Amino acid sequence: MTDHQRDADVGSSLRFFGIVTASVSHELNNVNSTIEQIAGLLDDHLALVARGGEFDAQRMQDVHARIVRQTRRSADVIARLNRFAHTADDPRIRFELNGLLDDIVGVCERLAQGRRIGLVRAPATDEIWLTGDPFLLSQAVFAHLRAFWESAPVGAEIAVSAAVEGDDRLVRISGPASLQPEESADPPGEPARLACRLAADIDDRVADDRRTITIALPAERRRQGDAPPRG
Numbered sequence: 001m002t003d004h005q006r007d008a009d010v011g012s013s014l015r016f017f018g019i020v021t022a023s024v025s026h027e028l029n030n031v032n033s034t035i036e037q038i039a040g041l042l043d044d045h046l047a048l049v050a051r052g053g054e055f056d057a058q059r060m061q062d063v064h065a066r067i068v069r070q071t072r073r074s075a076d077v078i079a080r081l082n083r084f085a086h087t088a089d090d091p092r093i094r095f096e097l098n099g100l101l102d103d104i105v106g107v108c109e110r111l112a113q114g115r116r117i118g119l120v121r122a123p124a125t126d127e128i129w130l131t132g133d134p135f136l137l138s139q140a141v142f143a144h145l146r147a148f149w150e151s152a153p154v155g156a157e158i159a160v161s162a163a164v165e166g167d168d169r170l171v172r173i174s175g176p177a178s179l180q181p182e183e184s185a186d187p188p189g190e191p192a193r194l195a196c197r198l199a200a201d202i203d204d205r206v207a208d209d210r211r212t213i214t215i216a217l218p219a220e221r222r223r224q225g226d227a228p229p230r231g
Helices: 003-050 057-086 097-113 134-151 190-198
Strands: 093-096 118-121 129-132 157-165 168-176 201-207 210-218
Touching: 003 057, 003 097, 003 134, 003 190, 057 097, 093 097, 097 118, 097 134, 097 157, 097 168, 129 134, 129 210, 134 157, 134 168, 134 190, 134 210, 190 210
Parallel strands: 118 157
Antiparallel strands: 093 129, 157 168, 168 210, 201 210
């Protein structure tokens, strides 16, 4: 790998990390704003009670329930960010694919909704384990999703699923057949370049008015430059 390629890879990873962090911080700000609004309603009611007004127990229960929902939402967002950050710990670890996809789709939902695009995560039936680079795979999935939603018509739906096929672990991303993800990626060709870094096989096909990108990775992936197994 040349110094230029290495710098490009580092820059790409930093951009990805920055986009995810910014998106999560926006979501946390939304949670804080909602809690502030609820606190304002609580202050108004307590001020009314202090002036001799009647204490409304049902209203207080409703306020309490809303605060609990928002704090749980905040905890979920922070936990997702924590798991995402740890994907960069080791470029070769064993990880569960469905959990990783749940997190990256969760991170992308706010960004896709900003373009009025729906993201659908197919429910997982079984755990799917593989050994590889979870951060790089997250980056590749994100690049494909972003490329799709940047060229998708308003109201489009993009589905993400995982499957096992022989020794391969598959990530499938599909949307309307009219989508042209490679033409809309920023920078151009980013999804394909990331797939190459993963040494993944990519299948791109259109059927039944849906375009589907499949990223196929083996359950075990050797480091680039490792000697082949003996025997």
